[in-house]
Amino acid sequence: MVNPLRRQPAPVGPDPARLVPHPLDAARVREYLTGQGYSVAVDEDGDLTGTWDGDRFWFMLLGEKKEILQVRGRWQRTLPPGRRAAALLAVNDWNRERIWPKVYLRDEEDGTALYAEVSVDLEHGVSDAQLAQLVACGLGTGVQFFSALGGLVPEDPAG
Incomplete structure (x- = not known):
């Protein structure tokens, strides 16, 4: 039987220092990523970048005061014009059914790219x-x- 008068240890929670808001900066983002064991670099625009499952991601600070954190990824495949309609359907379905991430198509020189x-x-x-x-x-x-x-927009058998 449990004795209700017996003193129970306080539940262990996160370090209170981790809960205090501090200004956003690239060093904090990099520190988090490297602390998780991820490999990141700084690209020619000064943004943190890395690859996850073959897809490129950027960690950008936007806005007048660099107060907006944006995590942007680009799918590793670039689609030929004939696959754009299938990709558009997949993007619309995703955005309709989910909050995150915002996903979109962007026409680039070598085809259609998909971003999150x-x-x-x-x-x-x-x-x-x-x-x-x-x-x-x-x-x-x-x-x-x-x-x-990969399942929604299969490889084009014609190449």
Whole structure:
């Protein structure tokens, strides 16, 4: 039988310091990613970038004060014009049925590219725990979308 008067240890929770909001900066994003064991680099535009499951992702700070975090991914395949309609259907279905990530097509020189984005305005700061959740959301939902695309937009047998 449980004795209700017996003192129970306090539940263990996150470190309170991880819950205090601090200004967003690229060093914090990089620290989180490398702390998770991910390999990232800085591209020619100064954005953090890396590859997950063959798909390129960028971690950009946008806005006048660099207060908006955007996790943007590009699917590794570029589609020929004949596959654009199938991709558009997949994108519309995804955006209608899910909140994250926002997905879209972009016509590029060599065909149609598919992108996934999660953007959050962090003007008032972000705690370490929130930053971890936001980056994980951007990466996780982007990878999920790109993985689903393989079945929704199969390879063109004609090449």
